[in-house]
Every structure is written in structure tokens, then in C-alpha cells.
Amino acid sequence: MKVLMRAAAALLLLWALSLQTAIAQSADINTLNRAIYQGISVSGCTRILNASGTTGCQTFGAVGVLYMAATQSDVDGFSSNTPAGSYAVVLSYSLLSSQNLLTLRNSGKLAGVILINNGTSAQVAPPLTVSADSTCPGCQFGLYANDGPYYSWNPKGSGLMFQSFDYPIVAIWAHDPGSVQSLGTLVEATASNQASGYAQNPLYYVQFDATMSAAVDAATCLRRGTCDPIGDHSVWSTFSTNITRNDGKGIIVVSSRIDSVSFIHDFSFGADATRAGLVVSMAIADALSKSPTPMYQMAKHVLFTYFDAESWGLSGSEQFLNDISTPFKCLVSNPSATTAACPFTGMNCSQPCFVNTEFQRLDSSKIEAWIEFDQIGNLDQVINDSGPSISSNIYTHINDASDAATLQLESMFLNNPNLPPVSFNKSGQVSVTIQTARSATSNLRLPPSSAMSLLKRRNVPSIVFAAYRDSYPDYFHSEYDNGLAWNRAQVASLCAFANATARNVWTLASGNNTTAPPSVSVNCTLVASLLDCMTRNLSCSTLQPLWANQISGVPTTSSDYASAFQYDQSLQLMPYMINQFMFNITATSRISNCSTSQDCSYANGYQCIANSCIMSRTHYHYAYSPGIAKDPNSGLWVVADATKPTWTESRWNNIRIRVFKSSSLAYQWIELVVGVVLTAVTVAATLWARKLVNKHFKTD
Numbered sequence: 001m002k003v004l005m006r007a008a009a010a011l012l013l014l015w016a017l018s019l020q021t022a023i024a025q026s027a028d029i030n031t032l033n034r035a036i037y038q039g040i041s042v043s044g045c046t047r048i049l050n051a052s053g054t055t056g057c058q059t060f061g062a063v064g065v066l067y068m069a070a071t072q073s074d075v076d077g078f079s080s081n082t083p084a085g086s087y088a089v090v091l092s093y094s095l096l097s098s099q100n101l102l103t104l105r106n107s108g109k110l111a112g113v114i115l116i117n118n119g120t121s122a123q124v125a126p127p128l129t130v131s132a133d134s135t136c137p138g139c140q141f142g143l144y145a146n147d148g149p150y151y152s153w154n155p156k157g158s159g160l161m162f163q164s165f166d167y168p169i170v171a172i173w174a175h176d177p178g179s180v181q182s183l184g185t186l187v188e189a190t191a192s193n194q195a196s197g198y199a200q201n202p203l204y205y206v207q208f209d210a211t212m213s214a215a216v217d218a219a220t221c222l223r224r225g226t227c228d229p230i231g232d233h234s235v236w237s238t239f240s241t242n243i244t245r246n247d248g249k250g251i252i253v254v255s256s257r258i259d260s261v262s263f264i265h266d267f268s269f270g271a272d273a274t275r276a277g278l279v280v281s282m283a284i285a286d287a288l289s290k291s292p293t294p295m296y297q298m299a300k301h302v303l304f305t306y307f308d309a310e311s312w313g314l315s316g317s318e319q320f321l322n323d324i325s326t327p328f329k330c331l332v333s334n335p336s337a338t339t340a341a342c343p344f345t346g347m348n349c350s351q352p353c354f355v356n357t358e359f360q361r362l363d364s365s366k367i368e369a370w371i372e373f374d375q376i377g378n379l380d381q382v383i384n385d386s387g388p389s390i391s392s393n394i395y396t397h398i399n400d401a402s403d404a405a406t407l408q409l410e411s412m413f414l415n416n417p418n419l420p421p422v423s424f425n426k427s428g429q430v431s432v433t434i435q436t437a438r439s440a441t442s443n444l445r446l447p448p449s450s451a452m453s454l455l456k457r458r459n460v461p462s463i464v465f466a467a468y469r470d471s472y473p474d475y476f477h478s479e480y481d482n483g484l485a486w487n488r489a490q491v492a493s494l495c496a497f498a499n500a501t502a503r504n505v506w507t508l509a510s511g512n513n514t515t516a517p518p519s520v521s522v523n524c525t526l527v528a529s530l531l532d533c534m535t536r537n538l539s540c541s542t543l544q545p546l547w548a549n550q551i552s553g554v555p556t557t558s559s560d561y562a563s564a565f566q567y568d569q570s571l572q573l574m575p576y577m578i579n580q581f582m583f584n585i586t587a588t589s590r591i592s593n594c595s596t597s598q599d600c601s602y603a604n605g606y607q608c609i610a611n612s613c614i615m616s617r618t619h620y621h622y623a624y625s626p627g628i629a630k631d632p633n634s635g636l637w638v639v640a641d642a643t644k645p646t647w648t649e650s651r652w653n654n655i656r657i658r659v660f661k662s663s664s665l666a667y668q669w670i671e672l673v674v675g676v677v678l679t680a681v682t683v684a685a686t687l688w689a690r691k692l693v694n695k696h697f698k699t700d
Contacts (some may be wrong), residue, residue, distance in 0.1 A: 002004070005448065006664045010681055011528055011625055012162050014122075020457070020657055021340050025582075029374075030598065030684075031156070031224075036138060038185065038658065038659045038660070039656060039657075039658050040172070040182045040185060040186065040657050040658070040659060041172075041179070041264035041656065042114070042170040042171060042182075042656060042657050043170065043171050043172075043173070043184055043264050043265070044057065044168065044169070044170045044171070044210045044264070044652075044655035045057035045165065045168070045169040045170070045171075045221050045263065045264060045662045046212065046265060046514055046649060046650060046652070046655075046663040047163075047212035047214055047649070047650035048230070048282075048644045048648070048649055048650070049216075049217055049218045049220050049221055049227055049646060049647075049648045049650065050217065050645070050647050050648070051216055051217060051219065051607070051627065051639055051642035051646040052217065052555070052611075053164075053216075053217050054164055054214070054215065054217065055161065055163060055164050056164065056165070056212070056650070057163050057165045057167065057168055057169045057210065057212070058165070058166055058167070058210075058211070058212050059167060059168035059208050059209075059210050059211060060180060061102045061207070061208070061211075062086070062088075062111040062112045062167065062168055062207075062210065063086065063088075063111060063113050063205055063207045063209045063511070064085075064086040064087045064088035064089075064110075064111025064112060064191045064205065064206060065082075065085055065086065065087050065088065065193060065198060065204070065205055065207070066087075066088050066189050066205065066206055066277050066659070066660040067082060067088065067089050067090065067190065067193065067194075067198060067202045067212065068090045068091060068125070068190040068191070068193075068194055069089050069090065069091045069095060069104075069621075071092075071095075072091050072095060072100075074089070074102065075095055075100045075124035078103070079107070079108075079109065081105075081109035081198075082109060082198050082571065083198060083199050083659075084109075084403070085109060085198075085647060086109060086110075086111040086199075086209070086508065087109050087110060087111055088111050088112050088113075088114060088205070088206035088208070089104055089112075089113050089114070090114045090186060090187075090190050090661035091104075091113050091114065091116070091408055091618055092116060092117075093115055093116065093117045093355070093479065093480075094113075094170075094507050096115060096130070096160070096263070097158065097160075098158055098159075098160060098163065098282055100164070101113065101169075101350075102103065103461070105165075105167070109352070109408065110168050110254075111167065111206075111208070112168040112170070112206070112208045113167070113168070113169045113170070114169075114170055114171070114172065114182055114185065114206070114657065115169065115170070115171035115264065115282065116171070116172050116174075117171075117172075117173050117174055117479065118369025120328065123580060124349075127332045128473070129470070130156070130158075130475060130478045130479075130480060131154055131156050131158060131474075131475065131476045131477050131478050132156045132157075132158055132159075132161040132261075132262055132477055132478060133154055133157045133159070133161060133261070133311075133476065133477040133505055134154065134156040134157050134159045134162065134249060134320035135150070135152040135153070135154050135155055135159070135378050136150035136151060136152060136154065136313075136448070136479065137157070137311070137448050137476075138155055138310075138311070138313055138448045139151075139416065139448060139646050140313075140436045140449050141313035141314060141644070142314065142346060142452045143399065143446060143455050143456055144451035145342040146447065148690050151444060151445075151653060151689060152298060153447045153448065153471055153472055154471065154472045154476055154477075155471050155472075156472075156474060156476075159476075160263050160312070160490075161261065161262075161263050161477075161541065164340035168208040168210040169264075170208070170210060170264075170633060170655060170657060171178070171264040171267065171479075171480065173264075173266075173267050173639065176405060178329055185636070185645075185659065186659070189204035189661075190204070190621055191275045192204060192498060193389070193554065196244060196420070201446060201662050202210075202661050202662050203660050203662050204660070204662075205659070205661070205662060206657050206658070206659055207657065207658045208657055209358070209651060209655070209656050209657070210641035210652065210655045211653070212650040212651075212652050213227070213650055213651045213652060214226040214227035214648070214649075215647060216648035217638040218628070218646045218647070218648045219228065219638070219642075219646075221648060221650065222628070222636060222637040222638060222639065222648060223636065223638070225636070226650065226651055227418065227648040227649060227650050227651060228306050228565060228566075228637070228648060228649055228651065229508070229564070229565045229624040229625055229628045229637060229647070229648055229649075230309060230315075230562055230563070230564065230565065230624065230625065230647040230648060231308065231312070231316075231562050231563075231565035231622070231623045231624025232258075232259070232308045232309060232310050232403060232562045232563055232565060232572050232575055232623055233307040233308060233575045233620040233621065233622065234258070234305065234307045234309075234317075234320055234620065234621045234622075234623045235258070235305075235575055235578045235579045235582065235618065235619070235620060235621070235622055236303060236304065236305050236306070236320070236362075236618070236619055236621055237285070237303075237304045237306075237579075237582035237583070237585075237586050237616070237617065237619075237671055238301055238302060238303045238586065238618075239288070239289070239294070239295035239296045239301075239302060239588065239617075240284060240295070240296040240301045240302075240615050240617060240647075241296060241588045241589075241615065241617045242296065242700075243361050243362070243617065245327075245360070245361060245362065245363040245366075246363075249299065249300055249301050249366070250299075250301070250366055250367075250368035250511075250643075250681045251298055251300065251301045251303050251362070251366045251367045251368060252301065252302050252303065252367075252368060252369050252371070252505060252508045253303050253304075253305055253367055253369065253370045253371065253372075254281055254285075254302060254303070254304050254305070254371050254372075254374040254455075255276070255281075255304075255305045255307065255317075255370060255371065255373070255450050255451070256277035256278050256280070256281045256285060256305075256306055256307075256372065256373045257273075257274050257277065257306070257308075257310040257311075257316070257561075258274060258278070258305050258306050258307060258310075258560065258572075258574050258578065259274065259309055259316075259561065259562045259574075260273040260274045260308055260311060260315075260361050260477060260481065260559050260560035260561070261311040261312075261476075261477050261561055261562075262477055262478050262479045263372040263479070264285065264479060264559075265559060265561035265563075266559050266561070267479040267536070267558045267559065267561045268477075268479075268561040269479070269481055269482040269483065269557065269559065270338075270481055270483050270536075270558065270560035271377070271379045271380070271481050271482055271484075271486075271535045272375050272378065272380055272473060272476075272483065273375055273377040273476055273477060273481055273533040273560075274375025274530075274560055275377075275379075275483065275492060275535060275560075276373075276375065276376050276379055276483075277372075277373030277374060277375070277376055277377075277576075278306065278459060278480050278530075278578065279377075279496040279498075279530045279531050280376060280494055280497065280501070281306070281373060282530060282578070282581055282582070282585070283494075283495070283502070283522045283523065283530065284330050284498055284501055284502040284505060284526050285304055285497045285582060285586065286523060286526055286585055287498070287503075287521055287522045287523070288500070288502060288506060288522070289521050289585050289586065290520060290522060290560075291506060291516075291517070291519065291520055291521045292517055292519055295509065295586075296588060298509040298510055298511070298512055299367065299509065299510060299511030300424075300508065300509045300510075301366075301457060301509075302505060302509050303362070303367075304498075304582060304586075305317075305320065306575070306578050306582075307320065307450050307623065308379055308572075308593040308623040309562040309623040309624060309625070310450060310574055311477070311562070311635075312562065312602040312625060312645055312647040313625060313626075313644070313645025313647065314448075314450060314645075314692070315368070315562075315624055315625050315626060315647070316450070316621075316623030316627045316644055316690050317450035317452075317453035317454075318453045318644075318645075319621065319622055319623055319626055319648060320621050321360070321364055321453050321454055321619070322626060323359050324359055324362040324363060324364045325364045325365075325457060327360070328357060328359070328360045330348075330349035330351070330352070330354075330513070331349075331351040331352070332349065332350040332351035333348070333349055333350070334350065335347060335348070335350075337350045338350060338632075339351050339353070339632065340631075340632065340633060340634060340635030341353055341632045341633075341634075341635045342567070342630075342631040342635075343635065343668055344567065348432060351495070351632060352630070352632075353567055353630065354435075354457040354622075355532075355567065355620075356619050356620060358617070358619045358622075359619070360623055361617075364454065364457065366453065367460055368460070368461070369409055369460065369461050369462070369508055370451045370454055370460055370461070370462035370463070370650075371461065371463055371465070371501070371505065372450055372451050372461075372462070372691050373464075373465050374397075374447060374449060374463065374464050374465065374466055375466050375467060375472065375473060375476065375533075376466055376467045376494070376497065377467065377483075377486065377490055377493075377494055378392075378467045378473065378490060378493075379481075379483040379485065379486040379664075380473060380474065380475045380480065380483070380485055380524065381473070381485065381488060381537070381623055382484075383489045383490060384426055385425060385428065385487040385488045385489040387427060389421065389429045389430070389431060389458055390424075390428065390430050390431070390473070390493075391430075391431050391433065392430055392432045392433070392467075392493040392496075392497075393430065393432075393433050393434075393435060393467065393469075394432060394434045394435075394466070394467060394558065395434075395435060395436065395437040395465070395466055395467070395468065395469045396413060396414065396431070396435070396436050396437060396463050396464075396465060396466075396467055396600045397444065397445070397446050397447055397463070397465075397466060398410055398436075398445070398446065398450075398462065398463055399446050399455055399459075399462060400445075400459070401438060403459065403461070405461045406461040406462065406463075408461070409461040409463060409532055410436065410463055412504050412505060412507070412508075413434045413463070413500070413501070414434060414435065414436060419475055421496075422493070422495055422496040422524065424438050424487075424488035424489045424491040424492040425488060428497060428700065429492075430492040430493045432464075432493055432496040432500075434497070434500065435449075435458055435502055437466075437470075438571045444469075444470065446462075447464060447472075449464045451463075451464055454521060458638065463475050464474055465497075465501075467510060467576070479480055482535065482557075483531075483534075483535035484535065484536070484537075486531065486535065486593065488528075490531075491524065491527055491528045491531060492524065494527055494531070495524040495527045495528075498527060499521060499522040499524045500544065500591070501571060502516075502521075502522055503515075503516035503521075503522060504516075506520045510592075512695070526542070527540040529541075535557075536556065537555065537556050537557075537558070538555060538558055538577070539556065540554060542575060543544040543557065544580060545610040545611065546577060546580035546609065546610060551696075555573075558572065558573045558574060559572070559575060560572075562623065563649075564651075565624040565650050566624075567606050567622075575620065579618060579619075579620060580609055582616070582618045583609050583614060583618040584610055584614060584616075586616045586617065586618055587609075587614040587615065587616045588615055588616065588617075589606075589614065589615035590612045590613065590614050590615075591603060591612075591613045591615075592612070592613045593612060593613075594608035594612065594613050595608065596608055596609070599613065600614075604613075625644070625645040625646050625647045625648075626641070626644045626645060627639060627641045627642060627643070627644030627645050627646040628640060628646055628648070637645075
């Protein structure tokens with residue numbers, strides 16, 4: 001009995017020691033990982049799929065020695081200047097091109113690519129021109145899809161975002177203290193490798209973790225549940241709270257787009273591509289809110305539309321116009337009901353799934369004019385704002401130069417008396433001229449634009465305004481479209497143009513060509529503030545009241561990439577901010593103070609905006625590829641029409657890299673010898689302890 005008790009005690013002690021050892025080993029492993037690996041936050045090239053196949057990047061745990069490619073000669077000499085092995089190439093953004101990526105790939109030594117932007121001595125100047133989109137973005141789904149060959153609106157487009165890569169590409173964009181520190185760590189490690197000629201240990205390595213789950217095509221990954229439709233939420237707004245399909249009033253649409261895109265989606269800042277147009281549209285709404293005759297009493301409705309996912313086959317405008325072109329039919333309208341395709345409660349309609357059905361008030365057949373803002377800011381051009389007067393041109397693009405109604409709409413802007421110059425400093429003024437984009441020898445028709453989604457359905461007088469005539473600016477759909485170069489001269493130009501447009505929109509809404517009253521005037525201070533907010537500081541004082549008590553941790557900048565669509569929420573900050581701003585500007589009723597929207601719950605339809613309970617006809621609308629739909633039986637997304645846009649984004653767990661340092665060869669031999677000695681000592685000690693225990697129990 002005594003022997004059994006001692007044996008049990010010995011076993012219990014061994015179990016306890018084993019558990020303690022396991023815990024210690026786990027802690028040691030975590031500590032060891034932190035000691036060996038240095039994690040660096042990066043953004044990645046993701047995998048995008050459509051009905052035809054896949055584009056983007058992929059990896060499965062690639063590892064490579066860090067190699068710096070700061071110049072073209074570094075890229076050209078990569079294969080011959082490095083020993084055999086696998087390399088993670090740190091590539092300056094200025095060298096990002098299909099040819100350079102192919103050169104690196106064909107070397108047989110490439111593990112992955114890490115893109116870095118300017119800001120360190122290891123890099124060269126930014127590229128003169130760069131665009132990852134095609135030369136005619138989205139034209140295969142536009143108004144002239146069957147009229148090829150397509151006109152090259154984006155002649156500098158590389159099409160890089162539509163190519164497929166079987167290796168990871170990640171990026172660090174130095175725009176905040178954290179990314180600057182990460183970039184410094186990476187540059188220091190590559191400099192160390194470069195000094196050793198990539199041949200002598202110790203060397204710095206990178207381990208990539210950027211596995212994309214989706215494969216084959218959109219139909220396959222949707223069926224497997226490994227991807228989601230690309231999209232988010234559009235916003236529409238009007239001063240006309242009581243607008244209905246049958247109220248007999250025409251509709252004037254003022255349109256702009258929310259989203260942009262770049263090769264690395266996290267850096268889709270879209271300053272000129274989208275945000276300049278947003279600023280103009282929002283400033284126009286503010287000017288119209290000062291009308292002595294309330295806008296809802298005008299002869300025609302003014303409808304502001306802000307479309308998301310337009311970079312993906314005009315998805316936002318297509319979805320919106322589909323839904324307002326025919327009377328909506330809700331098959332299941334019980335807010336407490338859920339279906340396989342709509343597993344949410346509180347929806348206005350559960351089949352089809354809609355959280356908001358206020359779009360039923362709109363009828364596309366009542367649209368009488370479409371006014372749209374494209375790239376109108378020239379925000380990526382450096383303009384001297386300390387000198388004398390500056391001239392700025394805005395061009396009108398139309399679809400049909402033979403259509404009398406379209407020409408009449410265009411003439412309202414072309415025949416406008418010369419806009420008064422707007423001052424941008426004590427001595428300088430900006431003169432803005434609006435002129436037609438058509439030349440004597442050609443009619444370029446419309447560039448890719450939301451207006452096409454309407455014109456594919458019926459002919460409506462439409463104008464697309466842009467600061468370009470024949471081709472896009474240099475940084476369209478690129479990481480460099482960040483708007484950091486704009487100054488007071490560009491603010492003055494945008495304000496003058498917005499003011500002329502606001503007054504003409506008021507005249508159209510009046511229905512009788514009445515000249516707009518002086519009170520309908522754009523606030524240039526608001527234009528400057530909104531431009532600053534959207535390109536440099538989203539938590540600025542102008543927008544801060546809109547964020548208050550709603551969300552926390554507003555960043556200074558935000559990507560305009562549409563991301564992955566979710567039914568019950570707007571994932572991106574820009575649609576949310578536009579919704580809040582327009583809700584406040586177009587408000588027709590303010591009834592009480594509030595801190596949160598729950599304080600306004602006693603009044604149906606009111607929201608708490610800027611600490612007031614407000615009623616407004618401002619709503620979200622779904623924006624995702626129109627070729628994708630929910631199967632009502634299975635609840636899965638499916639490709640319903642492969643001839644329409646079917647863009648999806650792969651799911652993934654993490655996109656990150658870890659830097660670690662390999663030891664020297666001598667040190668590795670020391671580690672091996674020490675490991676063998678420790679193993680031998682451990683085995684000998686174990687055998688001795690076992691012999692001692694056996695002898696002790698045998699004696700008892």
C-alpha cells in the first residue's frame with residue numbers, strides 16, 4: 001500500500017511538472033517568436049474574381065531574403081547580382097510596372113514584392129504618371145460597350161489591377177508615424193543585406209502571410225463561400241420630403257461618385273477622381289439650402305446622388321436605376337421575418353432583402369436632366385498660389401451633340417456670363433471658364449460615367465463636367481491621387497465652378513428659367529474646409545459634429561475602395577459621412593436636441609445629427625455588381641447574369657509580413673553543438689533518475 005501511494009505521488013508530481021513545463025514552453029515559444037520575428041503592418045494586393053476568372057495576388061507562406069530595388073538597374077540586375085535563393089524584393093513605387101514585375105518573376109528567385117512609397121533616402125522621385133486601371137476604365141459595361149475599339153480616356157493606364165500574380169505583393173505607404181517606423185525598419189534591414197552582398201550571414205528575411213481563399217472565378221467562390229461581392233452603399237438625398245412617383249414633378253439629378261481604386265486598395269485615396277466632385281456637390285446642396293423659396297416647393301425636385309462601386313462596372317448607379325425604373329414589389333414585408341436570403345430582422349422588406357425601401361418614391365422616367373461631376377479639381381497638379389491670376393478650364397462632356405434638349409442644357413453653362421474671378425490671396429485671382437469638350441474634328445462623347453447607366457435606358461439631357469478635355473489626369477486610380485498638393489488656387493476654382501452650377505441647378509428647378517437669387521451662393525470657406533476634411537483630416541471641425549456620439553476613432557484619411565458588400569451596414573467612412581452631411585443640409589424639420597438617435601426614437605424617421613433630431617429624405621442604397629444576386633432558396637450569392645459586372649473579392653485572414661534575422665554559419669554550428677550536448681545530458685539525467693527511482697521502489 002505504501003509503495004502504491006509513493007508511486008501515485010510520483011506520477012502526480014510528474015504530471016504537474018509536465019504541465020508546468022508545457023506552460024513554460026508555450027510562454028517561451030511566444031517570447032521566442034517575439035524575439036525572433038518583428039511583425040510589420042502592411043496592405044496587400046488582394047485577389048479579385050469575376051465571371052471570367054481571377055486577378056490580383058496569392059501566396060502560401062512565402063519566405064525570402066530582403067532585397068532593395070530602388071533603381072531600374074537594381075531590377076535589371078536582380079537575377080545576376082544575387083546568389084541562388086529566394087528573395088523578397090523591396091520595390092520603389094516609382095518602379096512598379098508590368099515589365100518590372102515580369103523581370104523579377106522570370107528570375108526564378110522571387111518570393112514576393114514589398115512596395116514602398118517615397119520618404120526615405122533609399123527611394124527615388126515619384127513617377128511622373130501612374131494608373132493601375134485600363135486605358136478605358138469599365139468601358140466594356142458602359143454606354144458604348146458595343147462600339148469598340150474603345151476611346152483611350154486613360155492613356156497612361158497600365159491595366160495592372162486586372163493582371164494575375166502567383167506571388168504576394170504588399171505595400172507600406174508612409175503616411176502616419178506607425179507606417180514611417182515600419183518603413184524605416186524595412187529599409188534598415190535591406191541596407192544591411194545590401195552591405196553584405198546578400199551572400200554572408202547574418203541576413204534579414206521576410207515571411208509573407210497573405211493567403212487568399214477564393215479561386216477559379218466568381219461563380220465558384222460564391223458557391224464555396226470564399227468571396228463576397230465588391231460594393232458598399234450609395235447615398236441619395238433630396239430637399240423634397242414628400243416626393244412620390246406620381247406627384248407630377250420632374251427630377252433634376254446632381255450626381256457624383258464615392259469610390260475610387262488603386263493597385264493596393266487601402267491606398268485608394270481618390271482625391272481628384274472622386275472627392276473634388278463630392279465637395280462641389282455638397283457645396284451646391286448647401287447653397288440651395290439658402291434658397292428663399294424652400295427647395296421642396298420648387299417646380300421640380302433636385303435629387304443628389306452619390307454612387308459607390310462605380311469603379312466596378314458602374315455598379316452603384318446600375319443598381320439604383322434598376323430599382324427606381326419599375327415599381328418595387330416586396331414579397332415578404334414582415335420586419336420580424338427572416339428568410340434564407342435575408343437573415344436579418346428589422347428590414348423594411350425581407351424578400352427581396354432591403355433595409356430601406358424609400359427609393360420607391362422615385363421614378364427614373366421623371367428624370368429630366370442629369371448633371372455629373374467627374375475629375376474636376378486638378379488636385380494632383382502643383383499650382384503656384386502666390387503669384388498673379390490663374391485661368392482654370394472646366395469642360396462639358398455630352399453624349400449626343402445632335403440632341404436639341406441636351407444642347408439646350410449645355411448652353412445654360414456655356415453661355416453663362418464670364419464667371420467673376422475668385423480671389424485666393426491678396427493679389428491673385430482664379431478665372432474659371434466653362435467650355436465644351438467637343439473639338440471641330442471630333443465628338444468624344446461621354447467619358448465613363450454614372451450618366452451612362454441612365455442613358456442606356458432612355459435618352460435624357462446629360463452633362464458630365466471634368467477638368468480634362470481629351471484624357472484623364474496623370475494619377476487617375478493610383479495611390480498618388482491623394483490630393484496633398486492642392487492649395488488656395490484650386491479651392492477658388494472649385495468654388496467659382498460650384499457657384500455657377502448651383503445657380504443653374506436652381507434655375508432648372510424653378511421650371512421657368514428664373515435667375516437664382518443672390519442668397520443662392522456657394523460658401524468658399526465651406527469648400528476649403530470640406531476639401532481639407534476629405535483629403536487630409538476626416539475628423540476636422542466641420543465634420544466632427546457629424547461623427548459625435550456615433551462612431552469613435554475617426555482616422556485622418558480613408559480609402560475610397562468600395563470593399564466587400566454587407567447588407568446591414570456601410571463599411572466605409574465616406575458613405576457614412578456623406579449621409580450625415582446631406583441629412584443635415586437637406587433637413588426639413590428639426591424638433592429637439594439630442595445626443596444619440598435613440599433620443600429621437602419617439603418621432604418616426606428622425607435622426608440625431610449635429611445634436612438635433614432631424615427629418616430628411618436622405619437614404620442609403622445598395623451598391624454591388626448587378627450581375628450578382630441572392631438565391632432566395634439557399635441564401636447564397638450567385639452569378640445571375642455573367643454579361644453584367646460580377647466583381648467579387650476573396651476572403652482572407654491576415655495580410656502581414658514578419659522580418660527575422662538569420663544567424664551566421666559559425667553561430668549555427670555552435671547552436672547545433674550546444675543542442676546536441678544538452679540533448680545528451682538530458683537523456684543521461686533521465687536514465688539516471690529512472691534507475692534511482694526503480695532501485696528505491698524495489699528496496700521498499
